[in-house]
Amino acid sequence: MNPPLLLPILSYPDPRLHKVAKPVQAVDERIHALIERMLATMYDANGIGLAATQVDVHERLIVIDVSETRDQPMVLINPEIEWASPEKRKGEEGCLSVPGIYDGVERSLAVRVRALDGQGVERTIEAEGMLAVCIQHEMDHLMGKVFVEYLSPLKRDRIKSKLVKAQREAQRA
Ligand code: K1U
Ligand code: ZN
Numbered sequence: 001m002n003p004p005l006l007l008p009i010l011s012y013p014d015p016r017l018h019k020v021a022k023p024v025q026a027v028d029e030r031i032h033a034l035i036e037r038m039l040a041t042m043y044d045a046n047g048i049g050l051a052a053t054q055v056d057v058h059e060r061l062i063v064i065d066v067s068e069t070r071d072q073p074m075v076l077i078n079p080e081i082e083w084a085s086p087e088k089r090k091g092e093e094g095c096l097s098v099p100g101i102y103d104g105v106e107r108s109l110a111v112r113v114r115a116l117d118g119q120g121v122e123r124t125i126e127a128e129g130m131l132a133v134c135i136q137h138e139m140d141h142l143m144g145k146v147f148v149e150y151l152s153p154l155k156r157d158r159i160k161s162k163l164v165k166a167q168r169e170a171q172r173a
Contacts, residue, residue, distance in 0.1 A: 022058060024060055039063050049065075050062070060142050066131050076138075088106045113135055
């Protein structure tokens with residue numbers, strides 16, 4: 001029997017969100033199946049990106065779709081930032097692992113990233129705008145970093161308490 005397509009997304013402050021992902025060793029059938037499930041999970045959750053870390057797989061794999069039409073999926077395997085612009089801007093971010101929380105994070109305006117695509121072919125991606133922000137956000141996930149770690153300790157603690165409380169209440173319901 002096939003496994004269900006949608007994967008459960010870890011919620012902050014789950015300690016598994018802080019694991020550092022290892023490189024994907026081979027772009028094989030297992031990775032193709034994972035990509036399919038991550039894309040389905042991202043679209044189902046109305047996200048614009050998803051890192052493997054968020055579905056408890058600690059390998060360097062990201063899926064992204066910043067298109068309005070939601071039909072332009074991107075797959076980045078073993079991504080590495082080759083260049084990040086020194087110009088930065090603070091913009092509002094959200095995260096499927098930190099539901100209901102949005103706050104400002106400063107990021108490089110543009111990045112150049114080298115990665116394998118879903119077929120294992122090496123690509124260089126020049127990104128700006130939302131795509132650049134999303135790539136940086138997802139690559140942080142692969143390093144075990146969640147966007148709330150850019151916020152003040154006070155804000156982060158408040159977010160943590162709010163989410164822990166919500167998770168306890170959801171378990172009781
Ligand atoms: O990593 C994730 O959990 C996905 C995350 C990606 C992201 C959103 C915004 C800025 C940077 C990275 C989301 O898709 S959150 C949900 C969402 O669709 C969204 C939230 C705020 C702005 C734009 C989109
Ligand atoms: Zn996120």
